[in-house]
Amino acid sequence: MPFGNTHNQMKLKYSSEQEYPDLSQHNNHMAKLLTPAIYERLRSKQTPSGFTLDDVIQTGIDNPGHPFIMTVGCVAGDEETYEVFKELLDPVIEDRHGGYKPSDKHKTDLNPDNLKGGDDLDPNYVLSSRVRTGRSVRGFCLPPHCSRGERRAVETLSIEALDTLSGDLKGKYYALKNMTDAEQQQLIDDHFLFDKPVSPLLLASGMARDWPDARGIWHNNNKTFLVWVNEEDHLRVISMQQGGNMKEVFNRFCTGLTKIEGLFKDRGHSFMWNEHLGYVLTCPSNLGTGLRAGVHVKLPNMSKHAKFEEVLKKLRLQKRGTGGVDTAAVGGVFDISNADRLGFSEVELVQMVVDGIKLLIEMEKKLEKGQSIDDIMPAQK
Amino acid sequence: MAGPFTRLISGRNTAVLLASLGAGTMATGFLMTENNSLVAEAKKMLYPPSSDFPDLRKHNNCMAAALTPAVYAKLRDKLTPNNWTLDQCIQTGVDNPGHPFIKTVGCVAGDEESYEVFAELFDPIIKDRHNGYDPRTMTHPTDLDASKITNGVFDEKYVLSSRVRTGRSIRGLSLPPACSRAERREVERVVVMALAGLKGDLAGRYYGLGDMTDKEQQQLIDDHFLFDKPVSPLLTCAFMARDWPDARGIWHNNEKTFLIWVNEEDHTRVISMEKGGNMKRVFERFCRGLKQVEQLIQERGWEFMWNERLGYILTCPSNLGTGLRAGVHVRLPNLSKDSRFSKILDNLRLQKRGTGGVDTAATGDTFDISNNDRLGKSEVELVQLLVDGVNYLIECEKKLEKGHDIKVPAPITQFRK
Numbered sequence: 168m169p170f171g172n173t174h175n176q177m178k179l180k181y182s183s184e185q186e187y188p189d190l191s192q193h194n195n196h197m198a199k200l201l202t203p204a205i206y207e208r209l210r211s212k213q214t215p216s217g218f219t220l221d222d223v224i225q226t227g228i229d230n231p232g233h234p235f236i237m238t239v240g241c242v243a244g245d246e247e248t249y250e251v252f253k254e255l256l257d258p259v260i261e262d263r264h265g266g267y268k269p270s271d272k273h274k275t276d277l278n279p280d281n282l283k284g285g286d287d288l289d290p291n292y293v294l295s296s297r298v299r300t301g302r303s304v305r306g307f308c309l310p311p312h313c314s315r316g317e318r319r320a321v322e323t324l325s326i327e328a329l330d331t332l333s334g335d336l337k338g339k340y341y342a343l344k345n346m347t348d349a350e351q352q353q354l355i356d357d358h359f360l361f362d363k364p365v366s367p368l369l370l371a372s373g374m375a376r377d378w379p380d381a382r383g384i385w386h387n388n389n390k391t392f393l394v395w396v397n398e399e400d401h402l403r404v405i406s407m408q409q410g411g412n413m414k415e416v417f418n419r420f421c422t423g424l425t426k427i428e429g430l431f432k433d434r435g436h437s438f439m440w441n442e443h444l445g446y447v448l449t450c451p452s453n454l455g456t457g458l459r460a461g462v463h464v465k466l467p468n469m470s471k472h473a474k475f476e477e478v479l480k481k482l483r484l485q486k487r488g489t490g491g492v493d494t495a496a497v498g499g500v501f502d503i504s505n506a507d508r509l510g511f512s513e514v515e516l517v518q519m520v521v522d523g524i525k526l527l528i529e530m531e532k533k534l535e536k537g538q539s540i541d542d543i544m545p546a547q548k
Numbered sequence: 549m550a551g552p553f554t555r556l557i558s559g560r561n562t563a564v565l566l567a568s569l570g571a572g573t574m575a576t577g578f579l580m581t582e583n584n585s586l587v588a589e590a591k592k593m594l595y596p597p598s599s600d601f602p603d604l605r606k607h608n609n610c611m612a613a614a615l616t617p618a619v620y621a622k623l624r625d626k627l628t629p630n631n632w633t634l635d636q637c638i639q640t641g642v643d644n645p646g647h648p649f650i651k652t653v654g655c656v657a658g659d660e661e662s663y664e665v666f667a668e669l670f671d672p673i674i675k676d677r678h679n680g681y682d683p684r685t686m687t688h689p690t691d692l693d694a695s696k697i698t699n700g701v702f703d704e705k706y707v708l709s710s711r712v713r714t715g716r717s718i719r720g721l722s723l724p725p726a727c728s729r730a731e732r733r734e735v736e737r738v739v740v741m742a743l744a745g746l747k748g749d750l751a752g753r754y755y756g757l758g759d760m761t762d763k764e765q766q767q768l769i770d771d772h773f774l775f776d777k778p779v780s781p782l783l784t785c786a787f788m789a790r791d792w793p794d795a796r797g798i799w800h801n802n803e804k805t806f807l808i809w810v811n812e813e814d815h816t817r818v819i820s821m822e823k824g825g826n827m828k829r830v831f832e833r834f835c836r837g838l839k840q841v842e843q844l845i846q847e848r849g850w851e852f853m854w855n856e857r858l859g860y861i862l863t864c865p866s867n868l869g870t871g872l873r874a875g876v877h878v879r880l881p882n883l884s885k886d887s888r889f890s891k892i893l894d895n896l897r898l899q900k901r902g903t904g905g906v907d908t909a910a911t912g913d914t915f916d917i918s919n920n921d922r923l924g925k926s927e928v929e930l931v932q933l934l935v936d937g938v939n940y941l942i943e944c945e946k947k948l949e950k951g952h953d954i955k956v957p958a959p960i961t962q963f964r965k
Binding site: 174175176177178181182185186187188189216221225228229314315316317319320344370371375376377378380 | 591595599600602603630631632635639642643726728729730731733758785789790791794
């Protein structure tokens with residue numbers, strides 16, 4: 168909550184044992200790593216804006232998790248969270264991001280010319296291509312912790328910057344709280360509209376406060392470049408189109424992002440970034456690139472194959488239903504995207520998707536013909 | 549809003565801002581380390597109350613009606629002794645715009661002092677919700693002498709069950725929206741220890757939500773005793789479901805007629821109930837049980853939150869005063885179809901709910917009928933009102949059965965003119 172959480176001082180009159188959460192039923196990264204000793208050392212700290220350890224972990228306490236799915240269980244309230252609470256967050260990051268160490272450096276590469284191929288994914292299989300990431304504006308608290316004033320300031324800044332985009336990026340902003348019924352229906356039909364979060368993972372962290380104040384959607388007139396303002400992050404930036412031309416999608420993504428970053432800088436604001444964590448976002452799972460590049464692809468045969476999961480794992484890809492995270496696939500159509508976010512650059516991750524999808528389609532074609540796929544099984548990336 | 553000040557707020561530029569606020573180098577260096585309240589100060593300058601004032605134009609709740617920009621500006625930066633803020637009180641009302649037909653309260657207290665520190669907001673809300681009761685000038689009567697109730701045994705041909713509930717808060721510990729885990733566990737410890745001292749028909753046992761067996765859970769469900777994690781956004785947006793199910797539980801006596809919920813929407817909810825129409829006995833047990841629990845906690849140096857301005861202090865302003873809801877499940881097949889039913893209830897200061905509780909619809913002809921009011925009348929007065937009202941409803945039902953006509957009674961007086 169805004170303006171300094173002095174409430175934390177009051178809790179200190181109870182001992183650490185008395186305050187330590189019951190995590191005995193829990194399965195998430197935070198619960199696995201938050202020992203009583205770490206809790207004791209961190210409980211008296213707070214970030215300059217007043218975000219405390221209990222604020223970081225509340226969502227993980229309230230959402231014990233699932234035996235099969237390991238959620239993160241903690242969030243950042245501002246950029247400094249990752250510093251002040253590094254004793255907890257470094258192990259969480261290491262656990263979540265495949266062994267990424269506190270001393271590791273993350274590369275940022277948003278030069279689309281470095282991507283090889285990707286303009287020819289077979290449209291008989293690939294229905295659509297999409298790349299998304301998030302950006303946080305330095306100097307403002309993140310969605311779990313921001314005040315209404317801050318959130319509105321982020322919105323105002325974003326609108327100012329996005330309004331100056333031109334050419335194929337020229338577009339318009341639709342504030343959630345005052346769109347007309349016609350505009351709302353259009354955004355739903357375009358699959359652009361985001362709604363108030365219902366996931367308890369998000370609600371428990373305080374991200375849905377004051378909904379729909381200062382939330383909105385900006386998109387270009389071509390409907391291929393889209394920015395969400397003040398949902399789970401300050402900004403979510405999405406480039407997408409029908410078909411399999413991932414290269415074009417990634418081109419537009421990089422161009423758009425770079426332009427937007429420049430426009431914010433012109434107004435005296437940078438994005439939260441550092442050379443260890445890359446781009447800083449609300450959820451530790453989105454650190455680094457915050458990038459998810461994916462396609463909707465038809466794999467009716469491959470998805471029934473016993474080795475499907477193994478292949479995905481080797482390719483460092485993950486599958487989701489076409490409704491997004493936590494949905495099931497319908498009709499053999501899957502959302503396949505990169506599993507990693509941190510420790511690989513943007514170009515490297517999109518390359519993995521492009522190469523991986525090519526291979527999966529090859530396998531699908533072989534299975535269609537009744538052939539085996541054993542000879543084209545990939546090595547672990 | 550973004551302008552020159554915003555640039556200054558990032559880490560290394562705070563020094564420049566501090567200088568502009570008049571802090572010297574040494575002071576700046578000292579203040580920029582552990583004590584983060586300085587950044588809070590800088591932020592307050594950067595974000596005046598007007599920049600934070602919530603957008604309540606689509607809202608229909610008591611808080612939205614009472615919270616003006618001037619009141620917000622005055623109260624935004626205040627803290628209760630437990631460091632609870634106005635924004636935290638009103639968050640549930642901001643997040644839940646309400647319904648055109650149903651006016652919710654839209655704010656909660658985080659501690660006893662919320663009602664004082666934020667009185668400029670809470671007092672008009674209390675007046676609005678409690679029919680003109682003015683906490684600045686009026687006092688609330690407490691009366692738990694059940695012997696005063698007359699005609700308190702209903703015709704069981706109509707009344708299926710009788711129930712009285714209230715809440716109690718333990719003074720010195722924060723309320724469910726604000727409490728830390730340690731405080732919540734302390735509430736549980738204090739209450740469970742006290743309840744262990746109850747004897748005779750009140751002797752019973754405690755079931756912690758987190759560690760009951762499947763069998764115990766099923767029994768509590770069958771008895772209609774089990775409460776679950778709140779799903780209503782009115783409660784979840786007020787931070788009451790944090791750390792569920794830690795330190796939550798249910799206590800009931802062996803006879804299953806006296807039940808206490810621990811750490812749900814209030815520190816405790818106390819319920820006396822039984823099948824049939826003996827409301828007098830239900831209320832007698834209610835008063836006796838409450839008094840005994842109070843005595844047991846006092847022996848250990850604790851007391852309930854109470855003052856003569858607001859009566860018993862509970863999380864939601866709607867439950868101040870007595871916090872009492874006395875009700876029956878009653879069959880009214882003829883009366884419920886009469887067009888005057890609602891008016892009759894209104895004038896008798898009664899409300900109807902479905903038999904699933906608040907926000908449920910009635911099934912068949914059986915209704916949950918209870919008192920509307922909580923504050924400004926004592927427990928005895930409210931239960932008597934309920935008793936007289938239900939007896940009147942039964943008389944109406946009997947008349948309609950025989951084909952006779954009924955009369956709408958004159959309205960019972962309220963504070964509001």
